Amino acid sequence: MASLTDHLADLVADADAVILFSPTASFHDRFTDVDDGDDDTDIIVAAPDDDVGAERFVELPLPFRDVRDRIRFGIEGAMDADLLTEGDEVVCVVSVFEGESDAVVRVTVDETAESGIYDLFVDSRADPGVIRDVFEVAIELGKKGQKGKPVGALFVVGDAGKVMNKSRALSYNPFEKSHVHVGDPIVNVMLKEFSRLDGAFVVSDSGKIVSAYRYLEPAAEGVDIPKGLGARHMAGGAITRDTNATAIVLSESDGLVRAFKGGRLVLEIDPEEY
């Protein structure tokens, strides 16, 4: 009679690759002989930092609490690095709860199912670190709100010259003469303060805050944004079709942080889960 282990072994049988998400060193070590063995299974590590000295590594810009987002990012990143191709069978070893790896998810690589989550960070005009820093501000703002009240915000990141040309000032620009960058703790306090007022923040490719209070006036044709989102999301989505910018939007009404690129919604995050 077949045992439980035999049944579950099907889940990992004939895999082309295994992606270990943020493995501990000892856990990773147990897999190195799989990689050296004569079966053709490659071991890939996907993590914020390569603490284990992996041979094949995909850097995660965010921890991605949503496991699907984490897996998508790992797979799309591995595809971009030519570690995976269409049709590959991949076994993802992840931690769903805090701590050690506790789940195995089998995925067939399907290029047509690409979500764009990897491109959002890596193929953006802006530095991946800048996109990550803006996400972090938006997530923090979403968690705390402004003096306990929910607050909305719109950040347009990258391709700032073009974004400025497709927008107008709603008020004086407090960042006019300054050279401040996202990620700087002081700047995060300023961004939170200014987010109480209308309009968008414009951030350059390198993370310099170019302007606050911009009213975006992009052409809206060809924009594919879920129904029910309002003017802030429409403007944020549309500017990413009209320019090479990425938009990161915190909704005042549902509290979610969304990212748009190329005129479409690419990522949706609940700040409460971070």
Ligand SMILES: Nc1ncnc2c1ncn2[C@@H]1O[C@H](COP(=O)(O)OP(=O)(O)OP(=O)(O)O)[C@@H](O)[C@H]1O
């Ligand atoms: N074209 C635009 N450019 C910049 N900011 C805008 C634009 N349109 C709307 N906003 C900003 O978005 C705010 C909220 O507008 P609205 O409620 O229509 O958007 P929304 O998509 O429903 O966002 P939320 O989910 O936060 O309510 C406005 O008060 C304004 O500050």
Ligand SMILES: [Mn+2]
């Ligand atoms: Mn609204």
